[in-house]
Amino acid sequence: MRCRPPVHARSHLSRSIGHVVIVGGGSAGWLTAAILAAEHGPAASGELRITLLESPDVPTIGVGEGTWPTMRDTLRRIGVSETQFLRRCDAVFKQGSQFVGWVDGGASDRYYHPFVLPQRHFDADLPAAWAAREDAVPFAMLASFQPSLCEAGRAPKQAATPEFAAVANYAYHLDAAKLGAFLREHCTQRLGVRHVSDHMVGVEAHEHGDIAAVRTRDNGDLHGDLFIDCTGLRSLLLGGHYGIGSVCRKDVLFNDRALAVQVPHDDPAAPIACQTVSTAQRNGWVWDIGLSARRGVGHVYSSAHTSDEDAEVALRAYIAQSGGPRAEDIASPLKIAIEPGYRERFWHRNCVAVGLSSGFIEPLEASSLVLVELAAAAIADTLPADRAAMDLVAHRFNALFTYRWERVIDFLKLHYVLTQRSDSDYWRDHRCPETVPERLREQLTLWRHRAPSRYDLTHGEEIFPSASYHYILYGMGFRPQTPVLRAAAREAAEDGFREAAALARKMLQALPSHRELIDHIRTRDLPRI
Amino acid sequence: MPRHAQLNNVDHRDLRVVVERGVTWGDAVMSALTFPAEFRDVQSRYPIVFQKAADGSLQPVALFGFEAGENLFLDARGWESGYVPMSIERQPFLIGLSADGAPMVHIDLEHPRVGTDEGTPLFRPHGGTSEYLEYISGVLQTLHDGLRETPTFVEALLRHDLLESFVLDLELDDGAQHRLAGYYTVHEERLAQLDAAALASLHRDGHLQSIYMLVASLSQFRDLIDRARKRRAAAA
Numbered sequence: 001m002r003c004r005p006p007v008h009a010r011s012h013l014s015r016s017i018g019h020v021v022i023v024g025g026g027s028a029g030w031l032t033a034a035i036l037a038a039e040h041g042p043a044a045s046g047e048l049r050i051t052l053l054e055s056p057d058v059p060t061i062g063v064g065e066g067t068w069p070t071m072r073d074t075l076r077r078i079g080v081s082e083t084q085f086l087r088r089c090d091a092v093f094k095q096g097s098q099f100v101g102w103v104d105g106g107a108s109d110r111y112y113h114p115f116v117l118p119q120r121h122f123d124a125d126l127p128a129a130w131a132a133r134e135d136a137v138p139f140a141m142l143a144s145f146q147p148s149l150c151e152a153g154r155a156p157k158q159a160a161t162p163e164f165a166a167v168a169n170y171a172y173h174l175d176a177a178k179l180g181a182f183l184r185e186h187c188t189q190r191l192g193v194r195h196v197s198d199h200m201v202g203v204e205a206h207e208h209g210d211i212a213a214v215r216t217r218d219n220g221d222l223h224g225d226l227f228i229d230c231t232g233l234r235s236l237l238l239g240g241h242y243g244i245g246s247v248c249r250k251d252v253l254f255n256d257r258a259l260a261v262q263v264p265h266d267d268p269a270a271p272i273a274c275q276t277v278s279t280a281q282r283n284g285w286v287w288d289i290g291l292s293a294r295r296g297v298g299h300v301y302s303s304a305h306t307s308d309e310d311a312e313v314a315l316r317a318y319i320a321q322s323g324g325p326r327a328e329d330i331a332s333p334l335k336i337a338i339e340p341g342y343r344e345r346f347w348h349r350n351c352v353a354v355g356l357s358s359g360f361i362e363p364l365e366a367s368s369l370v371l372v373e374l375a376a377a378a379i380a381d382t383l384p385a386d387r388a389a390m391d392l393v394a395h396r397f398n399a400l401f402t403y404r405w406e407r408v409i410d411f412l413k414l415h416y417v418l419t420q421r422s423d424s425d426y427w428r429d430h431r432c433p434e435t436v437p438e439r440l441r442e443q444l445t446l447w448r449h450r451a452p453s454r455y456d457l458t459h460g461e462e463i464f465p466s467a468s469y470h471y472i473l474y475g476m477g478f479r480p481q482t483p484v485l486r487a488a489a490r491e492a493a494e495d496g497f498r499e500a501a502a503l504a505r506k507m508l509q510a511l512p513s514h515r516e517l518i519d520h521i522r523t524r525d526l527p528r529i
Numbered sequence: 530m531p532r533h534a535q536l537n538n539v540d541h542r543d544l545r546v547v548v549e550r551g552v553t554w555g556d557a558v559m560s561a562l563t564f565p566a567e568f569r570d571v572q573s574r575y576p577i578v579f580q581k582a583a584d585g586s587l588q589p590v591a592l593f594g595f596e597a598g599e600n601l602f603l604d605a606r607g608w609e610s611g612y613v614p615m616s617i618e619r620q621p622f623l624i625g626l627s628a629d630g631a632p633m634v635h636i637d638l639e640h641p642r643v644g645t646d647e648g649t650p651l652f653r654p655h656g657g658t659s660e661y662l663e664y665i666s667g668v669l670q671t672l673h674d675g676l677r678e679t680p681t682f683v684e685a686l687l688r689h690d691l692l693e694s695f696v697l698d699l700e701l702d703d704g705a706q707h708r709l710a711g712y713y714t715v716h717e718e719r720l721a722q723l724d725a726a727a728l729a730s731l732h733r734d735g736h737l738q739s740i741y742m743l744v745a746s747l748s749q750f751r752d753l754i755d756r757a758r759k760r761r762a763a764a765a
Binding site: 158 | 581582583584585586587687692693694713
């Protein structure tokens with residue numbers, strides 16, 4: 001007897017994907033809604049209906065404040081104006097990160113990870129030439145003009161530069177809560193997304209296991225074909241309903257707590273920082289993100305190595321030392337617990353997690369928002385036509401994003417494993433081989449003799465390209481033992497260094513200060529072309 | 530360094546202004562601001578394109594050459610063309626605001642055209658304004674009113690997505706490649722695809738004619754390139 005699938009299951013597989021229900025707002029929910037709607041919704045002459053269920057009660061995290069340059073393309077793709085975005089989300093320009101005190105905690109221990117690639121990165125062996133030099137110029141300062149711009153407080157473009165265009169590659173520092181509200185408005189008013197402001201009270205499942213609908217308190221059941229879990233750390237659908245567990249990575253990246261505050265600027269005309277400053281502490285590190293009217297400052301630390309009270313003391317000491325108000329004048333910090341890690345599976349049946357519901361690690365390289373962008377783009381670009389295709393799409397999505405999370409973890413660990421600090425167990429523990437992922441250990445062995453290259457990072461679209469590895473490796477003082485460069489190779493690299501210096505000189509002349517440009521944009525629009 | 534002063538018939542009674550066109554008098558410029566109401570006169574001789582000011586705003590300019598300081602209409606005999614744009618004609622004068630905010634004629638005392646020996650007098654012997662100065666007042670007023678229309682016009686172009694950046698690569702006979710870049714022009718494909726509602730709105734607001742004048746002006750690039758070739762051949 002031939003085995004035929006029951007009629008019910010056959011029709012379930014041929015069901016097309018016509019209605020996507022996103023559960024949860026915030027930057028993850030609304031960015032995902034925007035990206036899907038811009039690609040498949042009525043504004044793009046598409047047929048996909050998108051509904052977002054956002055609870056009016058549940059507060060969003062509100063500390064995710066740095067982006068990557070990809071956010072410029074994302075915002076352009078969804079059709080917002082950069083001028084409006086900058087004004088409404090209190091956003092300023094970010095040109096990279098600066099790591100202070102990670103190598104040995106000495107007075108001159110600071111290095112940049114800028115967004116601009118090293119000059120001639122693909123044509124010349126800059127690391128070998130840098131290592132062979134006698135002087136002590138830090139790698140990033142030599143290889144790129146961008147650190148000079150950051151040191152001089154210059155904006156990465158001019159008033160006349162069109163929206164989203166750059167003179168120097170840049171991203172944003174912003175108020176994440178305001179980003180959510182701004183995107184909600186754009187989604188509902190311009191992209192045809194339906195907003196249901198209500199609380200989820202339950203999940204209705206199909207017999208075969210897919211989610212049929214989410215139950216709301218006052219708006220009935222929201223039926224859909226695909227459900228996107230943007231419910232944050234609680235992961236109500238993927239974690240709560242389906243019970244998908246997480247792969248814990250606390251053994252590699254120890255930090256599992258954060259304390260965050262807002263620190264107002266004393267002087268409204270104070271310079272605005274051009275980069276995220278990440279300052280190492282005894283048992284963690286402090287982020288310092290400058291916006292126009294205030295700084296977002298937070299201490300990320302390991303509860304296994306220090307107490308919440310000591311962590312708060314360290315945070316207040318940092319604030320005082322960095323020119324902030326006295327400890328008594330700061331509000332109580334917001335405390336967040338994070339289990340570093342990611343879901344075993346991100347897409348299960350007809351439910352996929354985006355944002356904190358898919359995983360979380362410390363914001364050392366501001367990876368949280370970019371992972372949202374990448375996940376939403378992947379869903380939009382590979383949206384299955386019907387349920388039959390979905391399992392295969394889900395399987396590939398899971399493989400891709402597992403790879404991406406693992407590479408993020410490798411890359412963050414790279415900031416720690418090369419430290420020379422030994423002022424606490426925390427730093428000593430970070431050097432223990434058992435805490436280093438095997439792939440990273442192997443790569444470090446290879447990197448002793450040649451720089452990270454496309455042979456080490458083999459995916460078509462790596463989340464961190466080889467240039468980023470160069471900036472961290474050599475910023476942490478790792479000196480490769482490469483064979484002596486031939487004269488021609490040395491010349492090619494030195495040309496790159498000279499080019500970086502020449503570009504720095506030119507741009508320092510031509511670019512306004514960061515504060516000047518941000519103040520200008522308050523009242524004057526950036527040109528559209 | 531310009532030195533602007535509000536014109537009056539006491540301090541400036543003896544001033545004269547040279548009206549001939551020439552390099553000595555500061556006319557060797559590559560472009561000059563123009564405005565929608567002037568497009569009709571400008572387009573028959575010069576290409577009109579948009580350039581960006583330092584604050585990002587777009588301004589229409591008439592082009593006279595391909596490099597800074599190159600005016601291909603200027604030679605030893607003067608400015609070879611029937612029409613000279615008003616933003617050139619008005620020099621060395623400009624409109625400034627008096628102490629109580631009224632627009633008044635000002636003069637740049639440092640301008641090479643300005644002196645007491647050569648040129649056309651500004652005031653009559655008994656202090657009245659000369660015909661020349663009356664003419665200049667008219668030019669300044671028209672220019673002032675005309676430039677005020679530019680932002681509205683540019684806004685309409687941007688709203689309908691009718692501007693695009695362009696680059697002109699020239700191979701002149703000296704073999705070298707010349708590139709004209711940093712300018713913007715009408716996006717003719719999008720112009721051709723405008724729907725009835727958009728066309729009606731542009732027409733109603735008086736922009737449609739200006740847009741087609743801009744498109745027509747681009748034919749003047751042919752003449753400009755010929756002039757550039759001739760000048761280089763003559764210099765060789």
